[in-house]
Amino acid sequence: MVRNIKLTVAYDGTNYNGWQTQTNGIGIQEVIENAAARVMKQKIELTGSGRTDSGVHALGQVANFKADTRIEEQKIKIALNANLPHDISILDSVDVPLEFNSRFDAHDKTYMYQIYNSRVGNPFYRNYSTFVPSILDMGKMEEAFKLVVGTHDFRAFMAAGSQAKTTVRTVYSTRIEKEGNLIRLYVTGSGFLYNMVRIIAGTLIDVGKGLKEISCIENALESKERALLGQTAAPEGLFLLSVNYNKVL
Amino acid sequence: MVRNIKLTVAYDGTNYNGWQTQTNGIGIQEVIENAAARVMKQKIELTGSGRTDSGVHALGQVANFKADTRIEEQKIKIALNANLPHDISILDSVDVPLEFNSRFDAHDKTYMYQIYNSRVGNPFYRNYSTFVPSILDMGKMEEAFKLVVGTHDFRAFMAAGSQAKTTVRTVYSTRIEKEGNLIRLYVTGSGFLYNMVRIIAGTLIDVGKGLKEISCIENALESKERALLGQTAAPEGLFLLSVNYNKVL
Numbered sequence: 001m002v003r004n005i006k007l008t009v010a011y012d013g014t015n016y017n018g019w020q021t022q023t024n025g026i027g028i029q030e031v032i033e034n035a036a037a038r039v040m041k042q043k044i045e046l047t048g049s050g051r052t053d054s055g056v057h058a059l060g061q062v063a064n065f066k067a068d069t070r071i072e073e074q075k076i077k078i079a080l081n082a083n084l085p086h087d088i089s090i091l092d093s094v095d096v097p098l099e100f101n102s103r104f105d106a107h108d109k110t111y112m113y114q115i116y117n118s119r120v121g122n123p124f125y126r127n128y129s130t131f132v133p134s135i136l137d138m139g140k141m142e143e144a145f146k147l148v149v150g151t152h153d154f155r156a157f158m159a160a161g162s163q164a165k166t167t168v169r170t171v172y173s174t175r176i177e178k179e180g181n182l183i184r185l186y187v188t189g190s191g192f193l194y195n196m197v198r199i200i201a202g203t204l205i206d207v208g209k210g211l212k213e214i215s216c217i218e219n220a221l222e223s224k225e226r227a228l229l230g231q232t233a234a235p236e237g238l239f240l241l242s243v244n245y246n247k248v249l
Numbered sequence: 250m251v252r253n254i255k256l257t258v259a260y261d262g263t264n265y266n267g268w269q270t271q272t273n274g275i276g277i278q279e280v281i282e283n284a285a286a287r288v289m290k291q292k293i294e295l296t297g298s299g300r301t302d303s304g305v306h307a308l309g310q311v312a313n314f315k316a317d318t319r320i321e322e323q324k325i326k327i328a329l330n331a332n333l334p335h336d337i338s339i340l341d342s343v344d345v346p347l348e349f350n351s352r353f354d355a356h357d358k359t360y361m362y363q364i365y366n367s368r369v370g371n372p373f374y375r376n377y378s379t380f381v382p383s384i385l386d387m388g389k390m391e392e393a394f395k396l397v398v399g400t401h402d403f404r405a406f407m408a409a410g411s412q413a414k415t416t417v418r419t420v421y422s423t424r425i426e427k428e429g430n431l432i433r434l435y436v437t438g439s440g441f442l443y444n445m446v447r448i449i450a451g452t453l454i455d456v457g458k459g460l461k462e463i464s465c466i467e468n469a470l471e472s473k474e475r476a477l478l479g480q481t482a483a484p485e486g487l488f489l490l491s492v493n494y495n496k497v498l
Contacts, residue, residue, distance in 0.1 A: 010372050012373055089372050120339070122259065124306075126261070126336060
């Protein structure tokens with residue numbers, strides 16, 4: 001009997017070319033598909049909630065696949081983990097209705113961007129944060145971060161050359177936290193354009209350094225000019241924390 | 250004028266063959282020596298407080314070197330970091346008396362051993378902990394851990410084939426902590442035999458699983474038999490946290 005299995009996945013993106021397989025390297029999706037194919041003894045096609053770039057991490061990526069199998073739902077997790085490298089971990093495996101689609105049914109996603117803010121870099125965070133040795137004004141960063149909340153045309157917050165049917169997105173909430181030398185930016189939204197979170201993070205870093213004004217966010221939302229914003233922050237600071245689905249699964 | 254510079258060093262040991270250069274790979278010591286030689290424009294010989302094995306990490310390794318230089322002490326740190334890879338970081342550089350020796354003047358060292366204790370492994374801790382999916386009895390582990398405190402002949406807690414003039418060491422204190430899925434073992438002592446902390450950690454894991462009795466520690470201290478203890482725990486869980494010197498430096 002064909003079932004639809006929803007996976008919650010954590011991965012360290014350091015050694016992969018992102019979620020989706022690229023011509024120049026292996027993607028996390030393919031590694032999981034291959035592991036599932038070995039376990040299920042059939043070809044597996046995995047649908048992820050969305051792509052993550054090379055070097056980007058996930059603590060709660062969601063994906064689903066259809067398979068004809070009798071393995072108990074919780075044992076699928078165990079079997080997959082036994083067939084996966086240690087930098088990819090299946091946190092959960094559950095049966096969902098056949099019509100469930102990780103990508104199209106996603107209601108909102110939360111990302112976290114991590115900044116290591118200290119005079120000296122930390123060897124243990126080099127792949128999990130962007131290193132900023134300058135003093136950052138957290139108050140200004142917080143104020144600027146709040147300005148992205150709401151339904152806006154985020155065209156200015158998108159990597160050049162990327163395609164999207166519409167560039168209107170809704171950001172539900174933002175939050176900034178400091179723990180020791182780590183500054184964490186949390187953002188929850190209906191969806192994000194390509195590089196949107198990293199452009200927000202790069203702009204907030206510039207605001208924190210005093211290189212950009214808080215008002216650059218409003219100006220960019222209005223004028224849609226990418227040039228008003230800061231650089232795209234490095235991928236290794238970005239984590240996909242969770243994907244939420246409204247329906248009970 | 251020749252000066253003696255004391256460095257405090259953090260490193261992620263994942264990509265190195267330990268502190269000291271081995272025939273089969275590069276050591277952290279050599280990487281720092283090469284960086285210092287570039288900065289100081291002279292040959293540099295670095296003395297570390299002790300070796301760490303391949304895969305072992307440090308948050309506060311101490312080393313010193315002599316050089317004829319006029320660079321301000323705090324600028325040495327900055328110049329070295331600019332010449333070091335991101336997995337090695339100089340946290341501090343200070344002038345010390347010419348007679349100071351990182352190895353022979355060390356009064357005590359503190360190590361931490363990290364265990365990731367959960368049904369499912371965590372991709373972000375794979376290089377920084379040993380993964381134990383079984384349930385562990387922390388109370389028993391704590392009790393066993395306390396038995397190593399004191400001045401003992403730790404011959405049973407030494408890797409086979411290693412050489413040491415004396416196998417008597419003093420352990421000043423032990424502590425076990427749990428934070429989420431991480432169990433951390435802290436041990437402070439006058440010095441440690443080769444693999445001693447990892448043998449203690451491996452034995453405590455076996456005690457926690459119920460595979461060994463708490464009394465195996467006392468029995469091994471008395472009989473000096475390595476076979477009474479558990480396996481040598483994996484290197485990636487071990488961190489050299491700090492080295493203390495009694496003298497004011």
